[in-house]
Amino acid sequence: MIENRPWLTFVSHFSLLLGIGVVALPVWVALVASTHPSSAFGAGEIPLWFGDQALENWRSVFLGEASSGVDVPVWYMMLNSFIMALGITVGKLFISLLSAYAIVFFRFPFRGACFWVIFITLMLPVEVRIVPTYEVVANLDMLNSYSGLILPLIASATATFLFRQCFMTMPGELIEAARIDGAGPIRFFFDILLPMSRTNIAALFVIMFIYGWNQYLWPVIITTDDAYYTLVMSIKRMLAVDQGDIEWNHVMVTTLLAMIPPVAVVIGMQKLFVKGLVDAEK
Amino acid sequence: MNLWQGAVLMSVYFPHKKLPYLLVLPQLVITLIFFLWPAEQAFEQAFYQEDAFGLSREFVGFDNFVYLFNDPQYYKSIWVTLVFSFSVAFSGLAIALWLAVMADRVIRGKLTYQTLLVWPYAVAPALAGVLWWLLFDPSMGPIALWLQYFGVDWNHFLNGDQAMTLVVISATWKQISYNFLFFLAGLQAVPRSLIEAASIDGASPFKRFWTIVFPLLSPTTFFLLVINLVYAFFDTFGVIDATTQGGPGVSTATMVYKVFNDGFIGLDMGSSAAQSVVLMFLVGVMTVIQFRYIERKVEY
Known part of the structure; x- marks a missing residue:
């Protein structure tokens, strides 16, 4: 603090509290809405304080007893979301650790070509090439499957790029020392490189998990079988009724359930999250 | 980070002939199948006209593009995209800057404030749309009723x-x-001595x-502006699809939404592919701007 200006300090705290309030407002209303019977909505008003149906609503939505337009219960879609998010995260980390390792620590013919083929994907999000990607996945007979949900979203170079940056900062003496001690490339990878990139891997894990969990367009397009629905995309199905018939209490329970895992990750691992965010976009 | 340094050499490396190929293989295969193949298909399809059932197609040259750029609807979607993206970028930047300046000033509770402000990052765009829809629902949303x-x-x-x-x-x-x-990170990197000097010279906080x-x-x-525009262009599909589905009419149908809509709902594959190609070109330009800028930042 350079000078003491009590009034400005008050404005600072006030602005921040106001900001927090506005940011939290929709979640507050959603929480309140999730505790009322569906008859409480549509009467030209929405309840602003908690009702007594909380347990009932959350339980019936979670177990799939509430009508939702989807044939599988919410816990099952949550499982699908976890499988997809973890699949994308682990898959991306796996392929990008290996390819970054090859590109940084080996010299081989066509290394430059490999580099460019991989890095050109930095430029195109899946949303842009959605129709042809769908056709390719349909040709490979991977519609309505976990591999169809996961593999196309792994095709991105952000993680590879990041690991390449991280590996390039490692001192060359490390490899020399490892080689003098008789360690081969595989041993070097597992015993030196992996432990040294632990924090980077963890930070990236957090970001990728959120990215994977929140996928919407891709699952909407390639899943027609309810058994492969993810939680985030199921919201579309629940809203696909006449406007007056939307069961807001159930929709809000689903929305909140779909938010909880990634939000918990951000809050619980804030340090890693911030690091991952800054690294990934630098 | 510098993308264009493809040839940076590690001074020491492993002298293996086959292992590196094995290591890059998984990513290469994934990239070829799920990235280059679809991209190539988009380019190819942009030059064909396909019938609605996908049974036959004929080569039409640049007709899809000519048609696209003579279509008032397409210009409308470009306009919608620009209005949407710049509104999101500017309001997002202004509010965030204000909050960050305030958070940079406070001494107590900085981390708590940060925690309570950053969690919406983890909310899927589609869910964000649904949450705000409830608040603005014309028949019962609290804010709508209030308005x-x-x-x-x-x-x-x-x-x-x-x-x-x-x-x-x-x-x-x-x-x-x-x-x-x-x-906030940027503010914390501003040297305190500069601020102190200015305040000794009598400059007000403002x-x-x-x-x-x-x-x-x-x-x-500037970095955030580019990132925000990219975000508004591509990552907000869920917001639009869950709340307005591009409507009413086409008043919220952005370019990305139109690619999806023309391809999957309208089944006009040729036009959708041509639009994909236009978008790919746009992303390419944005990426180059981003990297050019980042290179300069490294030299700072």
Whole structure:
């Protein structure tokens, strides 16, 4: 603090509290809405304080007893979301650790070509090439499957790029020392490189998990079988009724359930999250 | 980070012949199948006209592009995209900068404030849209009822501008957290001695901000502007699809939404592919701008 200006300090705290309030407002209303019977909505008003149906609503939505337009219960879609998010995260980390390792620590013919083929994907999000990607996945007979949900979203170079940056900062003496001690490339990878990139891997894990969990367009397009629905995309199905018939209490329970895992990750691992965010976009 | 340094050499490396190929193989295969093949298909399809059942197609040259750029609907979607993206970017940046400046000032509870402001980053865009829809629902949303009480006839299902406002609010809400973190980091990197010197010279906090802090933040601001535009272009599909589905009419149908809509709902594959190609070109330009800028930042 350079000078003491009590009034400005008050404005600072006030602005921040106001900001927090506005940011939290929709979640507050959603929480309140999730505790009322569906008859409480549509009467030209929405309840602003908690009702007594909380347990009932959350339980019936979670177990799939509430009508939702989807044939599988919410816990099952949550499982699908976890499988997809973890699949994308682990898959991306796996392929990008290996390819970054090859590109940084080996010299081989066509290394430059490999580099460019991989890095050109930095430029195109899946949303842009959605129709042809769908056709390719349909040709490979991977519609309505976990591999169809996961593999196309792994095709991105952000993680590879990041690991390449991280590996390039490692001192060359490390490899020399490892080689003098008789360690081969595989041993070097597992015993030196992996432990040294632990924090980077963890930070990236957090970001990728959120990215994977929140996928919407891709699952909407390639899943027609309810058994492969993810939680985030199921919201579309629940809203696909006449406007007056939307069961807001159930929709809000689903929305909140779909938010909880990634939000918990951000809050619980804030340090890693911030690091991952800054690294990934630098 | 510097993308164009493809040839940077590690001074020491492993002399293996086959192992490196094995290591890059998984990523190469995935990239070829799920990236290069579809991209190539998009390019090819952009030059063909396919019938609605996908049974036959004929080569039509640049007809799809000619048609696209003579279609008033396409210009409308470009306009919608520009309005949407710049609204999201500017409101997101302004609010986040304000909050970050305030958070940079406080001594107590900085981390708590940060925690309570960054969590919306983790909310899926589609869910953000649904949350705000509830608040603005014309028949029972608290904010909509409140607006109606004051004589604003809020109904985003009928009014295109109001629908646009709703998707902009939802998309901005989610992005504030991201901008806030980067602004806060940028503010903390401003040398304290500069601020102290200015305040000894009698500059007010307001003046100090505009003459010292804001100019020093400009690299961060520009970087965030590009990132926010990319976000508004591509990552907000869920917001639009869950709340307005591009409507009413086409008043919230952005370019990305139109690619999806023409391809999967309208089944006009040729036009959708041509639009994909145009978007790929746009992303390419944005990426080059981004990297050019980042290279400069490294030299700073």
